[in-house]
Amino acid sequence: xxxxxxxxxxxxxxxxxxxxxxxxxxxxxxxxxxxxxxxxxxxxxxxxxxxxxxxxxxxxxxxxxxxxxxxxxxxxxxxxxxxxxxxxxxxxxxxxxxxxxxxxxxxxxxxxxxxxxxxxxxxxxxxxxxxxxxxxxxxxxxxxxxxxxxxxxxxxxxxxxxxxxxxxxxxxxxxxxxxxxxxxxxxxxxxxxxxxxxxxxxxxxxxxxxxxxxxxxxxxxxxxxxxxxxxxxxxxxxxxxxxxxxxxxxxxxxxxxxxxxxxxxxxxxxxxxxxxxxxxxxxxxxxxxxxxxxxxxxxxxxxxxxxxxxxxxxxxxxxxxxxxxxxxxxxxxxxxxxxxxxxxxxxxxxxxxxxxxxxxxxxxxxxxxxxxxxxxxxxxxxxxxxxxxxxxxxxxxxxxxxxxxxxxxxxxxxxxxxxxxxxxxxxxxxxxxxxxxxxxxxxxxxxxxxxxxxxxxxxxxxxxxxxxxxxxxxxxxxxxxxxxxxxxxxxxxxxxxxxxxxxxxxxxxxxxxxxxxxx
Amino acid sequence: xxxxxxxxxxxxxxxxxxxxxxxxxxxxxxxxxxxxxxxxxxxxxxxxxxxxxxxxxxxxxxxxxxxxxxxxxxxxxxxxx
Numbered sequence: 064x065x066x067x068x069x070x071x072x073x074x075x076x077x078x079x080x081x082x083x084x085x086x087x088x089x090x091x092x093x094x095x096x097x098x099x100x101x102x103x104x105x106x107x108x109x110x111x112x113x114x115x116x117x118x119x120x121x122x123x124x125x126x127x128x129x130x131x132x133x134x135x136x137x138x139x140x141x142x143x144x145x146x147x148x149x150x151x152x153x154x155x156x157x158x159x160x161x162x163x164x165x166x167x168x169x170x171x172x173x174x175x176x177x178x179x180x181x182x183x184x185x186x187x188x189x190x191x192x193x194x195x196x197x198x199x200x201x202x203x204x205x206x207x208x209x210x211x212x213x214x215x216x217x218x219x220x221x222x223x224x225x226x227x228x229x230x231x232x233x234x235x236x237x238x239x240x241x242x243x244x245x246x247x248x249x250x251x252x253x254x255x256x257x258x259x260x261x262x263x264x265x266x267x268x269x270x271x272x273x274x275x276x277x278x279x280x281x282x283x284x285x286x287x288x289x290x291x292x293x294x295x296x297x298x299x300x301x302x303x304x305x306x307x308x309x310x311x312x313x314x315x316x317x318x319x320x321x322x323x324x325x326x327x328x329x330x331x332x333x334x335x336x337x338x339x340x341x342x343x344x345x346x347x348x349x350x351x352x353x354x355x356x357x358x359x360x361x362x363x364x365x366x367x368x369x370x371x372x373x374x375x376x377x378x379x380x381x382x383x384x385x386x387x388x389x390x391x392x393x394x395x396x397x398x399x400x401x402x403x404x405x406x407x408x409x410x411x412x413x414x415x416x417x418x419x420x421x422x423x424x425x426x427x428x429x430x431x432x433x434x435x436x437x438x439x440x441x442x443x444x445x446x447x448x449x450x451x452x453x454x455x456x457x458x459x460x461x462x463x464x465x466x467x468x469x470x471x472x473x474x475x476x477x478x479x480x481x482x483x484x485x486x487x488x489x490x491x492x493x494x495x496x497x498x499x500x501x502x503x504x505x506x507x508x509x510x511x512x513x514x515x516x517x518x519x520x521x522x523x524x525x526x527x528x529x530x531x532x533x534x535x536x537x538x539x540x541x542x543x544x545x546x547x548x549x550x551x552x553x554x555x556x557x558x559x560x561x562x563x564x565x566x567x568x569x570x571x572x573x574x575x576x577x578x579x580x581x582x
Numbered sequence: 583x584x585x586x587x588x589x590x591x592x593x594x595x596x597x598x599x600x601x602x603x604x605x606x607x608x609x610x611x612x613x614x615x616x617x618x619x620x621x622x623x624x625x626x627x628x629x630x631x632x633x634x635x636x637x638x639x640x641x642x643x644x645x646x647x648x649x650x651x652x653x654x655x656x657x658x659x660x661x662x663x
Contacts, residue, residue, distance in 0.1 A: 160649035307606035
């Protein structure tokens with residue numbers, strides 16, 4: 064009961080923060096959607112980091128390490144430290160500059176002009192939204208599994224609310240957690256727009272980093288110290304201390320394409336546009352790898368320690384179980400649960416914002432004209448669309464029980480990562496053409512859908528296992544190539560081949576998007 | 583592209599990510615940290631140092647001036663959308 068009171072207080076604090084932020088709201092759509100491009104370095108660092116660290120980073124990484132061992136860190140965290148910052152440096156700053164110079168608020172508006180195609184946004188919008196939905200889904204599912212784990216039965220004893228939730232033996236059911244979390248995020252985002260989301264992100268990122276460190280210390284103490292916890296892994300599950308037998312070398316290497324997804328995330332595009340100046344990016348570029356390390360190393364250790372304890376749990380519930388079972392102080396348990404939910408909500412808010420912005424700007428305003436609706440009406444149109452998407456995602460989450468958060472997130476990131484050549488070409492290759500972009504979008508989407516279906520709609524999936532893996536036919540073959548590598552290659556080859564075969568863009572477009580040497 | 587050595591170090595780190603030498607090493611350093619995990623944690627710090635160097639010596643300062651220039655054809659928010 065007490066942990067849920069603490070979580071309730073935390074959620075009320077967030078709504079309060081939304082009320083405070085709303086006092087700074089200038090009442091314009093530019094302020095609502097890109098905070099009038101006024102966000103400073105610290106808030107940008109925290110909001111970009113908070114946005115990229117989701118249920119995937121905490122719940123997913125712990126669950127993945129529980130199954131696959133320490134290689135989980137190298138698959139995602141260290142690749143991301145190198146590649147995310149490279150994308151911020153090479154692509155993010157350029158997009159910020161173009162966005163500022165020409166007043167863009169969304170990816171679609173930029174791509175429409177850059178590739179001289181009014182219809183491109185209508186093709187791109189549903190693809191981007193379809194890829195964001197799994198991202199929202201893992202947040203809602205992650206929150207549900209963590210709270211269920213914390214409030215669930217402890218050994219022979221029933222969970223926290225045995226009379227209220229008899230069907231789950233006292234645990235708060237995931238459908239209820241998902242509903243509450245989505246509602247709280249919707250409330251504070253609707254009150255103050257992207258500025259509220261950025262401030263809430265900053266607050267929540269600090270909360271989840273601090274509580275994560277506290278959780279790590281307390282869990283290791285409960286296990287008799289870090290040395291004893293790791294020694295238990297060496298004794299009971301030694302394969303978790305290395306990659307041999309768990310993750311193959313090609314498998315490990317081909318994960319490099321996943322972090323490229325940050326270049327195509329529509330919510331990060333919007334985050335970048337909020338920056339006050341190019342210099343605002345400096346802290347993000349430098350400190351992002353360190354922030355990733357601070358969050359992921361403890362999560363991976365907790366995951367392998369859980370394996371060393373031999374706990375019986377589905378991967379998604381490992382973190383919730385470790386907090387719920389090992390920590391005896393209910394106030395601390397509540398605080399740590401709030402910290403985990405903070406990480407989840409700090410991504411949901413940016414995603415909600417961007418989905419609403421894209422629909423308002425790229426579909427409604429683009430189709431009906433800038434003056435058809437008032438600013439206030441545009442805000443409400445965006446909000447209505449966000450509610451519709453969240454409702455759809457929520458319903459999907461009710462039927463997605465059993466799907467792993469880590470693989471589901473990887474499918475989402477694979478789609479965005481595979482489309483990276485488009486955004487890179489947009490800012491570096493003048494010869495990219497409209498036809499090339501259409502063709503690569505369609506080919507990549509088709510290849511993604513094919514592999515996604517092959518995986519059983521969101522499962523672990525490796526290609527060419529029969530060529531490389533020694534355990535072909537196993538439920539989880541260790542060696543093979545991530546589908547994103549093939550999807551990326553399909554996108555790149557199609558983009559280059561079709562662009563070279565079609566008419567180059569006009570000089571007006573090139574002059575608009577590429578600074579001249581003397582500029 | 584300014585300061586090509588930054589990108590040479592980037593490629594070097596890219597290669598060093600594939601640490602085949604620790605693939606089956608289960609040693610615990612400091613008594614608790616698996617060596618493969620410790621290596622990749624250090625890799626993250628090395629990446630941060632690389633980007634600090636890139637910010638100092640390869641910062642695209644011209645892009646900010648270009649962004650701030652008044653654009654006569656696209657002054658309004660929202661581009662041409």
